[in-house]
Amino acid sequence: MSCYIEASHNLESWRILGSVTLPSAGITTFTDTQASGYTHRFYRVRSGAILSYNSLGYMTATVPAGSAMIANQVQTANNSVRVLFAGVPNNTAIHKYNPATGGYLTATFVDGEWEEDEFEVGPGEGVFIDNPLPGPLAVTFVGEVLQGRLLNPVPAGSSIRSSMVPQSGTLDVELGYPVAEGDSVSRYDNATGGYITDSFVDGQWEGDDPPPRPRVGESFWINTGAAKGWLREFSVWNP
Numbered sequence: 001m002s003c004y005i006e007a008s009h010n011l012e013s014w015r016i017l018g019s020v021t022l023p024s025a026g027i028t029t030f031t032d033t034q035a036s037g038y039t040h041r042f043y044r045v046r047s048g049a050i051l052s053y054n055s056l057g058y059m060t061a062t063v064p065a066g067s068a069m070i071a072n073q074v075q076t077a078n079n080s081v082r083v084l085f086a087g088v089p090n091n092t093a094i095h096k097y098n099p100a101t102g103g104y105l106t107a108t109f110v111d112g113e114w115e116e117d118e119f120e121v122g123p124g125e126g127v128f129i130d131n132p133l134p135g136p137l138a139v140t141f142v143g144e145v146l147q148g149r150l151l152n153p154v155p156a157g158s159s160i161r162s163s164m165v166p167q168s169g170t171l172d173v174e175l176g177y178p179v180a181e182g183d184s185v186s187r188y189d190n191a192t193g194g195y196i197t198d199s200f201v202d203g204q205w206e207g208d209d210p211p212p213r214p215r216v217g218e219s220f221w222i223n224t225g226a227a228k229g230w231l232r233e234f235s236v237w238n239p
Contacts, residue, residue, distance in 0.1 A: 126219020
């Protein structure tokens with residue numbers, strides 16, 4: 001079977017990188033020689049009318065010195081802190097907000113191992129990360145792009161969330177968040193240590209930089225008056 005390998009940086013526009021021929025064993029390797037030029041890239045395969053069931057890819061969140069709010073937006077074999085953040089420098093800390101308690105679960109990398117890291121960070125969630133380096137820290141996640149009926153539960157009150165699909169776009173229109181009157185979204189600004197907040201008032205976004213447009217790999221605070229489901233139907237073949 002001859003297969004075409006296609007790549008995309010936004011899960012909307014795709015281009016053919018090359019082709020491979022599957023041997024009788026059904027396994028072969030293709031190397032993307034252009035990958036170093038992208039912070040995030042995703043792949044799918046087609047052979048005539050036969051389309052790959054899944055899509056794989058990687059995404060890199062660049063954390064400046066200090067703190068940032070980031071998200072793992074691909075499904076990996078193991079979404080635990082220990083696996084997702086392997087290889088980070090000493091004194092890196094991950095903080096995951098718990099809406100039920102109003103506190104944080106915290107894991108810290110000290111002397112080559114994680115302390116108190118018994119929690120996961122899956123697509124749709126988000127965390128604070130403390131970067132101890134004087135310069136940027138690159139954190140790369142590798143896994144499968146989630147497809148189908150994607151439901152991200154958003155509790156009443158405050159929570160940290162992210163898109164379950166690794167895309168950038170306007171939160172409600174392009175990423176499908178079901179905005180309601182009175183909702184607010186706050187994105188962390190590393191430069192000031194404060195937040196860029198937009199609120200949905202009288203049927204429109206108002207605030208510091210409306211409408212909110214999260215980046216790939218970015219998480220953010222959502223405050224809403226009632227629990228809701230952030231539902232999105234998504235396919236890499238019919239975005």
